[in-house]
Amino acid sequence: MTSLTIPESTARTPDLSAPLRRSWTPKWARTSFLYVGLWVAFVWSVFPFYWMIATSLRAKDEIFARPPGIIPHSFTFQNYIDLLVGAEFWRYALNSLILTISVTVISVLISVTAGYAMARHRFKGSVALPLFMLYGQMFPPVLLLIPFYIQLRWLGWLDSLYGLIPVYLSYMLPLCVWLMRGFFSQVPHSLEDAARMDGCTRWQAFWRVILPMARPGIVAVATWVMIHTWNEFLYASTFILSDKNRTLPLGLSGLIGQYTTDWGVLMAGGVITAAPILIVFFFLQKHLVAGVGGGAVKG
Amino acid sequence: MTARAQPAPALKRTWSSIFETGRGARIYPYLMVLPAVVIVVGVVVYPVVSGILSAFFDVTLRTLNSGDMPFVGFRNFQRVFADPSFGLASFNTFVWVVLNVVAQLGFGLALALLLHRIVPGIGFFRSGILVPWVVPSVVAVLTWRWMYDPSVGIVNEILVRLGIIDAYHPWLGDTATSLYAVTVESIWKGTPFVMLLLLAALQLVPKSILEAASMDGASGWRKLWYVILPQIRVSFAIAAVLTFILTVNNFNAIWLMTEGGPLNSSEILFTLAYKYGFQRYDLGMASAVATMLFVGLVIATTLYLKLIQASEGD
Numbered sequence: 001m002t003s004l005t006i007p008e009s010t011a012r013t014p015d016l017s018a019p020l021r022r023s024w025t026p027k028w029a030r031t032s033f034l035y036v037g038l039w040v041a042f043v044w045s046v047f048p049f050y051w052m053i054a055t056s057l058r059a060k061d062e063i064f065a066r067p068p069g070i071i072p073h074s075f076t077f078q079n080y081i082d083l084l085v086g087a088e089f090w091r092y093a094l095n096s097l098i099l100t101i102s103v104t105v106i107s108v109l110i111s112v113t114a115g116y117a118m119a120r121h122r123f124k125g126s127v128a129l130p131l132f133m134l135y136g137q138m139f140p141p142v143l144l145l146i147p148f149y150i151q152l153r154w155l156g157w158l159d160s161l162y163g164l165i166p167v168y169l170s171y172m173l174p175l176c177v178w179l180m181r182g183f184f185s186q187v188p189h190s191l192e193d194a195a196r197m198d199g200c201t202r203w204q205a206f207w208r209v210i211l212p213m214a215r216p217g218i219v220a221v222a223t224w225v226m227i228h229t230w231n232e233f234l235y236a237s238t239f240i241l242s243d244k245n246r247t248l249p250l251g252l253s254g255l256i257g258q259y260t261t262d263w264g265v266l267m268a269g270g271v272i273t274a275a276p277i278l279i280v281f282f283f284l285q286k287h288l289v290a291g292v293g294g295g296a297v298k299g
Numbered sequence: 300m301t302a303r304a305q306p307a308p309a310l311k312r313t314w315s316s317i318f319e320t321g322r323g324a325r326i327y328p329y330l331m332v333l334p335a336v337v338i339v340v341g342v343v344v345y346p347v348v349s350g351i352l353s354a355f356f357d358v359t360l361r362t363l364n365s366g367d368m369p370f371v372g373f374r375n376f377q378r379v380f381a382d383p384s385f386g387l388a389s390f391n392t393f394v395w396v397v398l399n400v401v402a403q404l405g406f407g408l409a410l411a412l413l414l415h416r417i418v419p420g421i422g423f424f425r426s427g428i429l430v431p432w433v434v435p436s437v438v439a440v441l442t443w444r445w446m447y448d449p450s451v452g453i454v455n456e457i458l459v460r461l462g463i464i465d466a467y468h469p470w471l472g473d474t475a476t477s478l479y480a481v482t483v484e485s486i487w488k489g490t491p492f493v494m495l496l497l498l499a500a501l502q503l504v505p506k507s508i509l510e511a512a513s514m515d516g517a518s519g520w521r522k523l524w525y526v527i528l529p530q531i532r533v534s535f536a537i538a539a540v541l542t543f544i545l546t547v548n549n550f551n552a553i554w555l556m557t558e559g560g561p562l563n564s565s566e567i568l569f570t571l572a573y574k575y576g577f578q579r580y581d582l583g584m585a586s587a588v589a590t591m592l593f594v595g596l597v598i599a600t601t602l603y604l605k606l607i608q609a610s611e612g613d
Contacts, residue, residue, distance in 0.1 A: 037413050042427040045491070049430050051453055052442045067456050114335035121328035129332065136343045140548050140596055142572045143589040146353060146582045147346035150363065170342035177335050202327065231435040234550050238577055249437035253555055256441070263445050270438040281433055 052274075056080070056267040063264050079264035080272075089269065091244060092251035099161055099247060100229045103168045107176045108222050112214075115180025116206065120192070130181050136174035141234055144170060152239060159241040167235050172225050179224070183217025184210070223284045227277055248273050351593070354586035363582075375587040379575075384563045385588070388571040391478055392547070395567050398479075399546040402486045404539055407493025412523070414494070415501045432491035440555040443484040447471050447556075474564035477557050481565055485552045489545065493538045500534030501527070540600055547596060568592050 055063060057075045083089055117123075118130050148167050149158075157163030187210055195205040211218075233249045240246055246254065252273060255266045354375055356368045379385050414425050431439065446454045449469035458464045470480040504527060512526045528535070550569050553559060559566035559574065566574075568588055576585030 031418070034413065034416060034418065037409075038421075038424045041410055041413065042424050044487070045428045045430050048439065048442050048446060048487070049434060051446060052438070055445065064451055066451050067459075068451050068453050070453070110334045110338060113331040117328040117331035121331075123325075123328045123332075126328070129336070133339065136339060138544055138596060138600060139343065139347055140569070140589060140592050141550070142548075142569050142576075143350045143586070143593045144343070144346045145573070146358075146576055146586050146589065147349040149576070150349075150353070150358070150582070151346070153363065166338075166342050169338055170346065173335065173338055174343060177339075227435075231437065233437050233555075238573075249435065252437055252441060256444075256555075263448075266441060267445065270441060274434050274438050277435055278433060 052267045052270050055263055056271050058264060060262075060264055079268040082262075083265050083268045083272070088243070088251065089272075092246050092248045093272075095161055095245060096230055096248040099164060099168070100226050102165055103172060103229045104222050104225045106165070107169060107172045107225050108218060111173060111176035111180045111221065112211070112218060114177045115182075116184045116210065116214075118177070118181045119184035119187075120189075130178055133174040133178045137178070141171065145235070145238060148235070149238065158239055159245055161245060164235060164239060167239065168229055168232065171232070171235070172228060176221050176225060179221050180214075180217065183214050183221075186217075187213045220284065223280055226280060230273075230277060347593075350586055351590050353583060354590045356583055358582040358586070360580040371583070375583040376591075379584055379587050379591075384566060384571060387563050388559075388566040388568050391563075391565065392567040392569075395478065395482060395485075396543060396546050398482050399485050399489065399549075400539060400542050402482075403489045403493045403542050404535070406486065406490045407538065408497055408535075410490065410494040411497035411501055412527075414498055428494065429491050431488050432495070434488075436488065436551045437555065439488055440484060440552050443487075444471065444556050447480055471557050472561060474562050477561060477565040481552050481556050484556065485546065485549055488552070489542060493542060496534055496538045496541075497531060500531040504530045543599060544596060547592065 054072050056079050057077070058072050059074060059076050059078065062069075062073060118126055144167075148170075152158045152163045152167075155163070191209055191213065192205050195209040196202075200208065231249060232247070233253070236247045236250050237253070240250060243254075248269075252266065252269050255261065255269060353368075355370060355372060357371045357374075358368050362368045410428060414421060414428065434442075446452050447470045449455070449467060449472060452467070452470075454470065455464070455467040459467070468476070470476050508526055508530070509522065512522045517525065547567075548569065550573065553565055553567060553570050554573070557565045559570040563571075569592065572585045572588035572592070575581050575588060
């Protein structure tokens with residue numbers, strides 16, 4: 001069948017810009033097939049997200065109505081009010097915020113210097129160390145969980161937010177260093193040499209020239225750390241015991257009741273937990289597009 | 300300009316000028332790497348070593364309190380092997396990993412091929428399809444748990460209306476379906492990331508090769524198999540390894556939907572180790588399972604990376 005269509009397709013289409021041409025089906029059929037596929041994938045991907053928002057905006061009797069209707073009949077913010085009136089949710093959000101900021105600041109500071117040194121200088125281990133960092137990311141968290149538990153218990157840091165900081169660093173730092181090294185090695189050597197020729201010290205060249213150039217990379221790494229710390233559940237649920245130290249994901253899972261669960265409030269909490277991530281994502285894209293390259297060498 | 304006119308800054312002794320020459324210049328990179336190395340040794344290397352070691356000691360709350368943890372050799376491993384739920388969890392882990400990796404790579408590739416076309420509205424579809432990847436995993440899992448609700452869940456309602464099932468089914472509460480129900484969520488969550496990796500690779504495939512294949516009369520499927528897949532082979536392998544690692548380590552999905560239940564029907568090795576460690580507080584047994592997982596992960600990953608390198612050679 002294909003051999004029959006060859007002369008026809010090559011003769012009819014001198015324009016070769018459509019690489020995946022299958023010439024035995026008409027164009028409109030292929031296009032509609034493509035859009036059907038896209039719509040199926042889109043609905044499949046977005047539906048749970050839609051369902052979370054829809055549930056959070058429904059009144060309680062409608063949530064537990066049977067059969068469930070796909071489109072809400074009436075909108076209410078009662079679930080959000082129920083969620084935000086209590087002090088717990090704010091405490092969880094504050095805990096998550098404190099933890100996210102401290103872990104992000106520490107891991108960015110440390111990985112910036114280490115990544116820079118690995119990208120720029122040759123020293124003993126400058127080749128093996130980055131690879132080791134990459135391997136460090138592979139270790140299963142369940143293996144780290146037990147020694148962490150023993151250590152935190154020994155230090156008396158169980159059930160504390162600051163006890164979680166070193167734990168989260170183990171989960172974030174290796175990949176941060178690896179990524180930072182990648183970003184710094186993309187900054188041209190000539191820039192730093194020029195700065196040094198102009199009389200900058202090592203530190204000034206790094207601080208005034210290299211760091212601004214690597215900013216998109218730093219933003220990307222920082223965003224990655226922020227998102228993962230904000231979402232982390234396993235370590236927090238193991239090491240945080242008391243209600244007042246819970247983070248947001250932990251607080252959310254705590255809303256699951258043994259017998260009944262108020263799904264409207266839970267889904268409202270889900271929307272609020274997901275919102276900062278979605279916003280950060282939006283900004284990340286802007287930064288990455290605006291920052292990369294910059295044409296500093298040309299100018 | 301001013302810096303070039305006056306050579307003074309080079310001579311002025313500042314705190315940073317000790318790093319400009321001689322010994323200072325040599326230790327400078329080490330100083331910059333030092334904090335990261337110290338922290339990684341402290342929070343990654345040391346815990347991994349001590350975690351593997353504790354698989355060979357009797358570590359329970361009682362021995363932790365007394366501070367005296369006797370060496371027990373392979374007894375923790377023997378106890379793990381004697382536990383019938385370990386066999387079930389191993390089998391479930393296998394099913395869980397195979398289903399997730401195959402489905403995520405398959406769907407991820409299909410989505411990447413769909414989204415690779417430049418058609419009107421493609422940006423809208425791309426951002427929509429990335430939603431599962433962006434939603435925090437705890438939020439996603441809890442949403443799916445709600446959708447699976449046995450009495451008012453939307454999944455049941457949709458399946459009934461589509462005529463696939465006759466009556467509402469407790470997907471997470473039935474030993475026959477719990478693992479598969481969680482797998483569906485995990486595939487939903489993981490596929491966009493695979494799609495992103497493969498889409499990036501597809502965009503690097505040279506147009507000229509595809510055009511040459513079209514000229515030679517290759518059909519869509521043949522082009523996919525003989526031209527596109529070989530071109531994105533390395534990214535595909537990397538995606539496979541990453542999916543494998545992420546799936547073995549995916550705790551949230553199972554724990555927050557079923558906690559491995561009912562009757563261990565959705566138990567994987569990760570959740571089993573977690574239960575040994577933090578429900579029974581038998582940390583030695585938990586370490587034994589975790590060590591086996593660790594060895595398995597390292598072997599599988601190394602093997603796969605070697606395979607890629609080998610196929611790169613020819």
